[in-house]
Amino acid sequence: MKRSEMLKSVADTPEWDLIIIGGGATGLWCALDGASRGYKTLLLEKGDFVEGTSSRSTKLFHGGLRYLKQGRLGLIHEGLIERGYLAKNAPHLFTSRPFFLPFYSALDKPYYKLGMLLYDFLAGKLVLQKHRLLNRADSIAECPTLRSEGLKGGAVYYDGQFDDARFAIELAKTAANYGATLLNYCKVEELVKTSGKVSGVIATELDTNTPFNIRGKVIINATGIFSDELRKLDDRATPPIMVLSRGSHIIVDKKFLSSQTALIVPKTGDKRVIFVIPWQEKVLIGTTEAVVCEPSNNPKPSEEEISFLLEHAKLILTPYPKKEDILSSFAGIRPLVKSSHNKSSSKLSRNHEILISESGLVTIVGGKWTTGRKMAEDTLNRAFKKLLPCKTLPCKTKSLPLHKSPSFFSLPEIVHLAVEEEMALTAADILARRTRTLFLDIKQALALAPEVIRLMAPLLKKNSLWEAEELDKFNEYAKSYCV
Ligand SMILES: Cc1cc2nc3c(=O)[nH]c(=O)nc-3n(C[C@H](O)[C@H](O)[C@H](O)COP(=O)(O)OP(=O)(O)OC[C@H]3O[C@@H](n4cnc5c(N)ncnc54)[C@H](O)[C@@H]3O)c2cc1C
Structure with a gap:
């Protein structure tokens, strides 16, 4: 994936079948989907690939156990099926991670058992490993740094874990191998219209300040938390649809979680889920929900969020980390779609939505890393069916192996x-x-x-x-x- 070749390709190509704006998880999956179907595909990212939200996730490929309580079985099922495809198509980037959910009352046991059975059932044949119920002694053996006062037992279930930024680069390389052109540090400044229909973009390559006037048949807005900005370039009067919610994480030494099994803080008062997860020889603790007004690719966790995470880690870990033990912290902003029912951000849908404007700008918003492949499939199906029906081609990504880069240590x-x-x-x-x-x-x-x-x-x-x-x-x- 050479930048000079990408730049030459942008300059030399008179018209693209597909232009994707945004190089986060959603845009990169769209690029791979488009290129592997056989479309002449271009992706433009204003910063580095996955510079924003998509490198700041909790790094889980999951159905979302917490949605069981909300009865959102369809959403969980979709996530678990996608998790299964990811495990098959990118085994080198996928870790099957055990998660331990402690319980402190005997009454919790049948309730958790039912939840776990359902979670495994919804994954169907693509289940990673079946759940296990543990008594108190086995729970302590499974998670030696878990606080044991009042502990009755727990349940272990399995979800996928990954390195989001590495996964993104492998997605980009796979797309490039299928012929896609992908350019980072290239900002879309304007949409070009012909007879009222979007027919291209004006973009600036930011390293050399080179302007490009680029023509394309189908233009996809995959800019996540910036989606409303792009929609305004299309139609200044369009009302905003995004709700922005910051989530923060802290990283501490692995002595605070001596097991390979991740922990879940069971009850956080405001019904958020906090994970304590082994990640790259360290421990990742997150996350939070704080509504914000402005999109940013490099937000900072607030003091309150850091305190909230430390307080909850203290509830279940011994020894527990203090502020001075934090090695790093990071935040990302969730691209949630507005609800008409005044819901809090933790209850807003994690489903994705596809909108096609009158001028033909296709916007894909919401969703999550886990469902990125499906989001891209749905987006391209809808976009080409509506805007270029003579050129609909089938999706190939359900069984498409992802690129594997060499590992270097120096x-x-x-x-x-x-x-x-x-x-x-x-x-x-x-x-x-x-x-x-x-x-x-x-x-x-x-x-x-x-x-x-x-x-x-x-x-x-x-x-x-x-x-x-x-x-x-x-x-x-x-x-x-x-x-
Ligand atoms: C705290 C947190 C934890 C999460 N944990 C998980 C998890 O464990 N598992 C999971 O499945 N999902 C998780 N998610 C959700 C997941 O990370 C997001 O749904 C996903 O990363 C969104 O990707 P995106 O491509 O839509 O947006 P983004 O990653 O924001 O990408 C949009 C890109 O568009 C670019 N852009 C904007 N304007 C322009 C322009 N004018 N020209 C060119 N480029 C432009 C931006 O620079 C940006 O890189 C989490 C999210 C958060 C915030």
């Missing part, structure tokens, strides 16, 4: 791969997304940044002035990961 090799094959342009691209160092340990990321930048400079043909500026930029960017 810094020069990692930087080389990231710049030459994965289109990294900044230190944050490498330290936050091609590797996850900034997410896992901010001190380590700050210490590595000068060397990473020194290695990047000759590959990108940059001088020492760029190196100094890039280090300042990275130090500023990293501030939102500090507690």
